[in-house]
Amino acid sequence: xxxxxxxxxxxxxxxxxxxxxxxxxxxxxLEDIAALTQFDxxxxxxxSDLKIFEQYRYRIPVIIIDGxxxxxEGRIEFRDxxxxxxxR
Amino acid sequence: MALQYWQxxxxxxxxxxxxxxxxxxTVVKWVGLxxxxxxxxxxxxxxxxxxxxAFSVPFLAYFGLDRLSKQIFFAMHLLCGQIPSHSPYICxxxxxxxxxxxxxxxxxxxxxxxxxxxxKRLPGIxxxxxxxxxxxxxxxxxxxxxxxxxxxxxxxxxxxxxFGLGCAWFTFPLVHKTMLESQAPLVERNV
Numbered sequence: 549x550x551x552x553x554x555x556x557x558x559x560x561x562x563x564x565x566x567x568x569x570x571x572x573x574x575x576x577x578l579e580d581i582a583a584l585t586q587f588d589x590x591x592x593x594x595x596s597d598l599k600i601f602e603q604y605r606y607r608i609p610v611i612i613i614d615g616x617x618x619x620x621e622g623r624i625e626f627r628d629x630x631x632x633x634x635x636r
Numbered sequence: 637m638a639l640q641y642w643q644x645x646x647x648x649x650x651x652x653x654x655x656x657x658x659x660x661x662t663v664v665k666w667v668g669l670x671x672x673x674x675x676x677x678x679x680x681x682x683x684x685x686x687x688x689x690a691f692s693v694p695f696l697a698y699f700g701l702d703r704l705s706k707q708i709f710f711a712m713h714l715l716c717g718q719i720p721s722h723s724p725y726i727c728x729x730x731x732x733x734x735x736x737x738x739x740x741x742x743x744x745x746x747x748x749x750x751x752x753x754x755x756k757r758l759p760g761i762x763x764x765x766x767x768x769x770x771x772x773x774x775x776x777x778x779x780x781x782x783x784x785x786x787x788x789x790x791x792x793x794x795x796x797x798x799f800g801l802g803c804a805w806f807t808f809p810l811v812h813k814t815m816l817e818s819q820a821p822l823v824e825r826n827v
Contacts, residue, residue, distance in 0.1 A: 569709045
């Protein structure tokens with residue numbers, strides 16, 4: 549299996565909220581990553597569910613890659629995100 | 637005191653015969669004297685601006701001024717790590733400084749204000765007291781960094797405030813004392 553085929557199966561969940569500056573930065577990074585590799589992105593606004601809101605309100609942006617395997621949150625650095633996507 | 641310093645400086649650097657040099661000297665002299673007299677108030681103002689900027693971030697975001705809010709927020713990353721879980725939130729938006737940094741800058745501001753409004757008469761503290769006031773934050777931050785324990789918002793505020801208090805209380809009177817002493821060579825030379 550070649551690496552791009554393997555990476556195409558990556559499931560990414562992105563917890564965010566409007567007006568969150570760190571989320572905007574994280575989204576830009578995800579767009580940069582999308583130019584390098586394929587992944588399925590699910591973006592969830594934490595305000596859509598009270599339980600999710602309580603869980604993530606002081607943690608967003610939260611990026612979960614492949615279930616709970618990799619969790620990145622708060623101030624996310626591009627190198628950490630790239631590493632999580634096996635790009636470095 | 638400023639007048640005395642000005643007179644001394646005028647004697648040390650006698651007025652040049654060249655008009656341009658003289659003008660430059662006058663401007664430099666005024667700027668120098670301004671900073672000499674108002675350095676503490678300027679630093680206090682700067683610290684006040686930092687706190688104001690930190691608290692303006694969530695309010696600007698709340699009122700829809702996202703672009704400005706975002707620029708201030710990211711500019712403040714130079715001063716603070718801005719970890720979301722360690723930061724205060726207003727109207728659901730993250731402030732520009734974390735809880736600990738807010739406490740540090742607030743006490744720096746308050747102490748500098750006390751120093752300025754007591755006309756720089758606030759006595760300084762010895763270096764060992766500064767170390768003593770910094771120790772709680774060092775302990776809190778280090779143990780958390782190595783994953784030994786997780787701090788709380790209240791502890792971050794208390795330890796940060798003690799550190800800020802120590803820094804300002806030690807530094808401001810020391811700088812003032814050093815600046816007063818720096819005039820001694822001029823006086824000794826009878827200029």
